[in-house]
Amino acid sequence: MSLSLPQIEGIAPDQASLKAAAKLMKPGKWPLRSRDANSQLIWGECQGSGSNPYRVMADVTDLGYKCTCPSRKFPCKHSLALMWMYAEGAGDFSEGTVPDWVTEWMGRRRNTGTATATGGDDNPKTAAATKSIAAATAAEPAKPVDPKAEAKKKAAAEKRAIVTRESVQLATLDLEQWIADQLRGGLATFQSAAPERCRRIAARLVDAKAQVLAGRVDELPSRIAGLGTEERLDALITELGKLVLLVRAWRQNPDDPALHRSVIAPETREQILDSDALSVSSRWEVAGERISTRKDGLVSQATWLHNLQAGEQRFALLLDFFPAHLGKRSSSFTAGEQFDATLKFYPGPQTLRALIAERGTAEHGDASWLTPSQGDNIFSRIHQCLDAEPWAMTIPLMLPAGQICETGSGRWWWQAKDESTALPLTGALDAVTRGIALDATIGLWNGSRLDPVTALSNFGRVNFG
Amino acid sequence: MAEIENELAAIKGRWMSGLAGSDAASANWKTLIGSGTEAELRLLALTGQALQIGFVPVPSDKLQPSRPLPELSLPVMPQAARHSFRRAMADNAQDTQITMQILELVESRGYSAHPFDWMPRSSHSSDVPALYAPWTDWLNNDVGKPQQETLSEENWDGWFPAERRSAFTALRTIDPDAARELLAAKALDVPADERLRLIDLLSNRLGESDIAYLESLEKDRSGKVKTRAAQLLARLGACASDAELVAELAETLALKRAKLLSSAKAVIPKKLKNNAQRKRRLELFSLVPLHALANAFELTSLQFVEGWDLATDERCNHAFISMVANTGDDTVPAVLASRIVALKDDQYALYELIPRLPGTVKQQLIGDALAIEGDLFQLAVDLSRPALGQLKLESINKSPDYKAMTTAIAEIAKGATNRKTEIALAHCYTTLGLLLDKKGADAAIAQVIASGTLASDPQLNMLQLNAALTPSSRSIK
Numbered sequence: 001m002s003l004s005l006p007q008i009e010g011i012a013p014d015q016a017s018l019k020a021a022a023k024l025m026k027p028g029k030w031p032l033r034s035r036d037a038n039s040q041l042i043w044g045e046c047q048g049s050g051s052n053p054y055r056v057m058a059d060v061t062d063l064g065y066k067c068t069c070p071s072r073k074f075p076c077k078h079s080l081a082l083m084w085m086y087a088e089g090a091g092d093f094s095e096g097t098v099p100d101w102v103t104e105w106m107g108r109r110r111n112t113g114t115a116t117a118t119g120g121d122d123n124p125k126t127a128a129a130t131k132s133i134a135a136a137t138a139a140e141p142a143k144p145v146d147p148k149a150e151a152k153k154k155a156a157a158e159k160r161a162i163v164t165r166e167s168v169q170l171a172t173l174d175l176e177q178w179i180a181d182q183l184r185g186g187l188a189t190f191q192s193a194a195p196e197r198c199r200r201i202a203a204r205l206v207d208a209k210a211q212v213l214a215g216r217v218d219e220l221p222s223r224i225a226g227l228g229t230e231e232r233l234d235a236l237i238t239e240l241g242k243l244v245l246l247v248r249a250w251r252q253n254p255d256d257p258a259l260h261r262s263v264i265a266p267e268t269r270e271q272i273l274d275s276d277a278l279s280v281s282s283r284w285e286v287a288g289e290r291i292s293t294r295k296d297g298l299v300s301q302a303t304w305l306h307n308l309q310a311g312e313q314r315f316a317l318l319l320d321f322f323p324a325h326l327g328k329r330s331s332s333f334t335a336g337e338q339f340d341a342t343l344k345f346y347p348g349p350q351t352l353r354a355l356i357a358e359r360g361t362a363e364h365g366d367a368s369w370l371t372p373s374q375g376d377n378i379f380s381r382i383h384q385c386l387d388a389e390p391w392a393m394t395i396p397l398m399l400p401a402g403q404i405c406e407t408g409s410g411r412w413w414w415q416a417k418d419e420s421t422a423l424p425l426t427g428a429l430d431a432v433t434r435g436i437a438l439d440a441t442i443g444l445w446n447g448s449r450l451d452p453v454t455a456l457s458n459f460g461r462v463n464f465g
Numbered sequence: 466m467a468e469i470e471n472e473l474a475a476i477k478g479r480w481m482s483g484l485a486g487s488d489a490a491s492a493n494w495k496t497l498i499g500s501g502t503e504a505e506l507r508l509l510a511l512t513g514q515a516l517q518i519g520f521v522p523v524p525s526d527k528l529q530p531s532r533p534l535p536e537l538s539l540p541v542m543p544q545a546a547r548h549s550f551r552r553a554m555a556d557n558a559q560d561t562q563i564t565m566q567i568l569e570l571v572e573s574r575g576y577s578a579h580p581f582d583w584m585p586r587s588s589h590s591s592d593v594p595a596l597y598a599p600w601t602d603w604l605n606n607d608v609g610k611p612q613q614e615t616l617s618e619e620n621w622d623g624w625f626p627a628e629r630r631s632a633f634t635a636l637r638t639i640d641p642d643a644a645r646e647l648l649a650a651k652a653l654d655v656p657a658d659e660r661l662r663l664i665d666l667l668s669n670r671l672g673e674s675d676i677a678y679l680e681s682l683e684k685d686r687s688g689k690v691k692t693r694a695a696q697l698l699a700r701l702g703a704c705a706s707d708a709e710l711v712a713e714l715a716e717t718l719a720l721k722r723a724k725l726l727s728s729a730k731a732v733i734p735k736k737l738k739n740n741a742q743r744k745r746r747l748e749l750f751s752l753v754p755l756h757a758l759a760n761a762f763e764l765t766s767l768q769f770v771e772g773w774d775l776a777t778d779e780r781c782n783h784a785f786i787s788m789v790a791n792t793g794d795d796t797v798p799a800v801l802a803s804r805i806v807a808l809k810d811d812q813y814a815l816y817e818l819i820p821r822l823p824g825t826v827k828q829q830l831i832g833d834a835l836a837i838e839g840d841l842f843q844l845a846v847d848l849s850r851p852a853l854g855q856l857k858l859e860s861i862n863k864s865p866d867y868k869a870m871t872t873a874i875a876e877i878a879k880g881a882t883n884r885k886t887e888i889a890l891a892h893c894y895t896t897l898g899l900l901l902d903k904k905g906a907d908a909a910i911a912q913v914i915a916s917g918t919l920a921s922d923p924q925l926n927m928l929q930l931n932a933a934l935t936p937s938s939r940s941i942k
Binding site for chain 1: 509516920921
């Protein structure tokens with residue numbers, strides 16, 4: 001099976017998409033490019049602007065395609081780039097077994113009827129006239145560098161940074177005052193009015209450009225509401241206390257990257273990749289994924305990885321946000337998938353959030369977990385994290401052998417096999433999950449509950465959630 | 466610790482009602498926090514950290530470990546096969562029969578399903594392979610504890626019901642008399658539905674020594690149990706029958722010479738005048754035992770089955786087959802099944818007889834079943850159960866349906882499209898996936914792919930599952 005460039009021109013939604021696809025025609029952006037034995041299916045992983053790569057797949061026979069990116073153009077630039085690269089050099093695509101995520105897409109296509117091969121302009125003649133690969137690859141004339149304009153731009157950026165800092169400074173004081181007001185008004189009253197009150201202060205924080213802090217405050221009521229009535233007061237006090245600590249720490253050191261990330265905005269991908277941030281090359285396993293829609297209309301996609309080789313850096317978090325109105329986004333990874341990669345970690349006292357700097361093409365699935373021993377103190381690990389970052393919200397834990405237990409009140413707990421430690425669990429677990437013997441568990445501790453992500457059990461590896 | 470706990474409780478209590486928490490703080494903390502609004506904010510940060518660091522979660526009640534899910538006698542299938550298994554199960558989620566066939570395929574390769582991929586449900590509890598009896602009992606929350614020893618009167622109550630049935634089957638196979646005596650002693654202690662399932666198991670190694678017990682069940686509280694016992698007695702030729710009903714049914718049948726110069730007899734359903742008569746005849750087949758009807762024509766059961774004319778009345782055939790399946794002795798179902806398969810037509814009528822056929826007879830019939838054109842290997846699957854996934858490709862690739870399948874694949878590869886053919890092909894791939902051994906499945910997949918179908922095509926899910934199930938040391942050899 002072969003693909004021709006006119007075919008790709010034909011399905012491109014517009015010239016801009018072809019232009020964007022041309023910029024992705026670099027092997028370095030594609031840690032994985034494969035095809036099946038019959039050269040009918042092609043698939044790849046493209047490292048986009050987010051932390052999670054995009055999974056792209058196409059059926060060469062009918063030009064069907066699918067990409068996990070949130071683009072609303074069909075096909076997106078990633079799909080076009082994959083097909084384009086294949087059209088120009090099928091030999092660069094390694095022959096491989098069709099992965100499950102491609103098979104699942106194929107299954108859905110077959111069940112719902114074959115996808116139409118023509119996207120965008122249906123008429124190939126007019127399409128060719130309006131969209132051109134040649135034009136997309138044509139070198140753009142270099143824009144002359146205007147030193148004056150550059151200096152002006154830089155000065156404006158510096159001015160913006162100062163304005164933002166001053167604005168956030170005031171906003172954090174405003175937040176403290178708001179917290180004090182809630183204490184004065186009584187936390188009993190606050191609990192019943194929390195969503196509305198948090199929404200209002202979060203809006204003020206957004207106006208003041210403290211975006212990340214605003215998101216945290218806005219999400220506070222839903223985090224509290226997920227707990228039992230008797231736990232809510234403690235959780236509320238803890239969370240408000242953490243906010244006080246965070247804003248004060250930021251005011252003390254507004255240039256600290258970790259604090260800036262927790263209050264205003266994270267660094268860009270390029271900033272992290274170009275920096276001398278901690279870099280760890282290892283074999284990683286995808287523990288699981290947590291996707292949640294936030295009040296501010298963003299969907300948070302968190303992929304948790306754990307290190308399968310010895311080292312200090314046990315966990316990594318690939319975190320992306322995208323607007324909820326773009327619809328459901330497919331997962332970038334499959335739980336249990338293992339791969340070699342160099343991760344670059346966002347700097348901070350707790351290095352957790354990371355980016356994939358370089359990914360090996362070979363996938364492995366046979367490395368075993370570095371399981372903790374029964375005597376390991378889970379709470380000292382939690383305390384260690386809180387000592388370094390007292391406002392931390394989520395702490396990943398690797399727990400030793402244990403079992404799921406129930407209290408008389410119908411709550412579920414994870415309990416160590418030697419009964420030395422017990423942690424309450426989030427949500428409900430089905431009977432089968434509760435019945436398995438857990439040899440090791442990876443979970444996310446939020447200060448009140450453990451969200452189990454994955455485990456090794458007497459029935460092999462199991463995923464929760 | 467109690468001191469700080471009390472202090473924090475007092476602070477929290479004051480904040481709840483809008484009072485200053487700092488008034489309840491200890492002297493040590495007061496020196497740290499100062500006074501006014503600033504004191505409240507500092508106290509809030511301190512209290513929050515104290516709650517995070519100073520206390521560990523303690524359950525309000527004693528923790529009760531969840532009931533452990535029992536491990537089965539076979540290991541769970543390899544991780545690599547689980548994805549194919551889930552897809553095959555999802556494809557056939559609405560068809561309990563195929564679902565059970567998939568489980569049998571997995572079991573015959575020496576594995577069990579992963580509990581996260583499949584668990585028995587109450588809706589199909591009676592069809593679930595015995596391998597999963599511990600999970601059925603676990604799901605039903607049945608009390609008792611798993612037993613390792615042989616089932617006996619003493620330990621009867623200590624068994625989970627599903628596991629007890631498995632143990633009873635084993636006992637009946639080894640020592641039929643001991644099993645019957647045990648059932649006679651304990652049957653009345655179990656509910657009617659369970660009693661019916663256990664009495665059903667007496668059909669295994671049914672013999673004259675069972676007659677007295679089966680006759681005693683005539684007084685059972687359950688009508689279903691009485692009917693089942695009567696059917697088992699009929700198989701032994703020991704069931705009393707209503708002479709009037711037998712005569713009424715015999716009136717609707719005719720005994721004729723099979724061929725002009727032959728002494729063989731043919732039993733032919735008479736042409737009846739109206740629907741009411743035809744309906745009544747069908748009903749009589751379910752009320753009269755085979756041996757009594759044969760006697761009415763002065764024939765043995767075997768002669769009657771051999772002489773039954775399968776060419777006259779299809780509905781009558783079905784009723785007659787049911788009668789043979791329920792009340793015929795152990796020799797006649799095989800004879801009737803062979804006759805039906807030889808006709809190469811209406812093989813669906815055979816299904817009722819299959820549970821009564823010995824394994825050797827089923828094996829012999831598979832070859833004939835594969836020769837039936839248009840069956841798409843379905844009868845071969847039914848005859849192979851529960852030992853699915855064992856058939857070699859060489860024993861199947863000469864069959865008319867396999868040849869037709871190969872031709873259809875080639876035509877589709879050339880671009881021909883025919884929805885009917887595509888549906889038939891998908892069905893073939895499924896049945897082949899259930900029938901073939903791993904080598905055969907690999908070869909079939911290769912053949913289909915070579916003709917242009919994608920390896921990931923969902924139609925191949927069953928074949929892909931088969932190919933992923935490398936036989937374990939516990940597989941059926």
